[in-house]
Amino acid sequence: MSDSPASPSASARPLEQNVFDEWPANVRALFDGASLADKTGFTASLLSVETSGHVRTSLLSVGELYAPDSRTLCIALWPQARATRAIAQSGRAALSFVCDAAFYQVQLRVTPLPGVAGDDSGLVYLLGSIDTAEAQSVRYARLTGGITFELQGEGSAVLERWERQVEQLKRAAAASSR
Numbered sequence: 001m002s003d004s005p006a007s008p009s010a011s012a013r014p015l016e017q018n019v020f021d022e023w024p025a026n027v028r029a030l031f032d033g034a035s036l037a038d039k040t041g042f043t044a045s046l047l048s049v050e051t052s053g054h055v056r057t058s059l060l061s062v063g064e065l066y067a068p069d070s071r072t073l074c075i076a077l078w079p080q081a082r083a084t085r086a087i088a089q090s091g092r093a094a095l096s097f098v099c100d101a102a103f104y105q106v107q108l109r110v111t112p113l114p115g116v117a118g119d120d121s122g123l124v125y126l127l128g129s130i131d132t133a134e135a136q137s138v139r140y141a142r143l144t145g146g147i148t149f150e151l152q153g154e155g156s157a158v159l160e161r162w163e164r165q166v167e168q169l170k171r172a173a174a175a176s177s178r
Helices: 008-012 025-030 082-090 155-176
Strands: 015-019 044-049 055-060 072-077 092-099 102-112 124-138
Touching: 025 092, 044 082, 055 072, 055 082, 072 082, 072 102, 072 155, 082 092, 092 124, 124 155
Parallel strands: none
Antiparallel strands: 015 124, 044 055, 044 092, 072 124, 092 102, 102 124
């Protein structure tokens, strides 16, 4: 989505880049753990690199992400996911997503986040801290979405699971900040 250098609009700086180290308000609202049913369909891509150099991707919903404050993101992953192993090895990941017509890419430093007693989800909880981050948009094209999905079949059961997962992320985040 970038103009070639020869195009007349290239000199008009069509690419807008915003660097940040704290979640913008609109993104923080997306990851606040509230109104998950209204946010279904949103997908973020969590990228990690294995020691072999292979890039691994996990697609995450709002039911697996929670921002307890302006600089961190709690993540719930399945333990068997290749991205989980890659993150455990490197302690780093990149989160990419579309929000409000902008493309976001956030480099995260990631550490394990202990679960909360009584958690039987089987999920691995991670705590990501923003290392570097930027949002990009262009004036000549509006991003209307990234990877999106629709819940099929037992959608209400999935929403209930997401609610439990986000509650676990909230408790784990609160316990880690003590």
